[in-house]
Amino acid sequence: MARIILLTDFSEEYAKDLLKGIVKYSLEHSPWVLCKMPHSYRVKNGVEGVLSWAKEWGADGIIAQFYNTDNVSIFKENGIAAIAQDFKERFTEIPNITGDHHLAGRMGADYFIQKGFKNFAFYGFRNIVWSEERSEGFQAELARHRNGYSFYEYQNEDFLELWYYDSEPLIDWLNKLPKPIALMACDDNQAHQISQVCKQCGIKIPEEISLLGVDNDEAICTLSDPPLSSIHQAVEKGGYEAAILMERMIRNPRGEYEDIVVQPTHIVTRQSTDIYSTSDKYISVVLQYIHQNSNNRITISDLTDLVPLSRRLLENRFKEVTGLPVYTYIINLRIAKFAQKLLESNDSIVEIASDMDFIDYKNFSRQFKKIMGCTPSSYRDVHSLL
DSSP: OOEEEEESOTTSHHHHHHHHHHHHHHHHSSOOEEEEEOHHHHHHHHHHHHHHHHHHHTOSEEEEOOOTTSOTHHHHHTTOEEEEEOSSSOOSSSOEEEEOHHHHHHHHHHHHHHTTOOEEEEEOOSSOHHHHHHHHHHHHHHHHHTSOOEEEEEOOSOGGGTTOTTOHHHHHHHHHSOSSEEEEESSHHHHHHHHHHHHHHTOOTTTTEEEEEESOOHHHHHHSSSOOEEEEEOHHHHHHHHHHHHHHHHHOTTOOOOOEEEOEEEEEOOGGGOOOOOSOHHHHHHHHHHHHTTTSOOOHHHHHTTSSOOHHHHHHHHHHHHSSOHHHHHHHHHHHHHHHHHHHOOSOHHHHHHHTTOOOHHHHHHHHHHHHSSOHHHHHHHHOOO
16 A cells, blocks of 8 residues: 655645546555645755655655755655656656646637737746746747737746735736737736736726636636636646556656646636627627537528628638638637537537537547547547546
């Protein structure tokens, strides 16, 4: 029966979801003894103190938010398997639980592009790998579309200073941003901070700033006013895979092991992004209809019935605003919605397809694979623990 120390911040939903995956693995195999060590113990005693207690307790492994100044090699040297949870930088001495942060950034940018925005911003930490890589992915997606988008970045604060809501440089930056603007924060905590600063400054969300976070921490997202949209990640699956890795490391301490990469899966839309940015009032109406009816088949005739535009004029103006043909935009959105349902429902793939009025399942499956890179069943297997 393995003894595992968990040293992380369990006030965050990310850590709780990791724990769910770890516990699931433990229950399915030989049950582990899990010790939730408080951060205060490491702060008071240092990583050497953690090691001393681990040896006294007879720990087989530890999963922890280590500081990059910590000598993490001392665990392996003392026969204790160690895995680092993303904190500031990735370690090379031990495997990490990290994420595809570039992909999360690209997803955020694409989400806002589909809503017709021309101005974009990113808010995050300086010298923090997951913040910087999300910003890089965000910018890379904007560059890929080559539509002359404007981009503004704020990553001038240190990690421990970003809690401070009355930061004059931050307030000045937000006030000077062109409006309306799509702003992605590096995580939900910082998105919540932006929402509070905007409230102080009289900046309207989502009318002036459309705001998106990462992690889908429901406590934080619903605490914000208005509630925050956020990128959901397959963290529980990551915890499960980390437990598999820990088992292997305990059995074979001399092996070479790769990082666990948590994948972003979909965007949960709440009121902070419930807006479509275009000065074209007719296309705004069309976009709103498409998003509100994405569970159903939508035809061009449905859209031309909404506005006094011919089919050709509607298609031309729609592509000018979104950069995509109407049909491509609709199928991309519906497949993204379908993918979300795959992860949030236990219904069969055929049942979900039927509920969303995808009649020709074979053709739909080909379209899904073209856009998502895999079949619906593979997508569910990769990203979900349901």
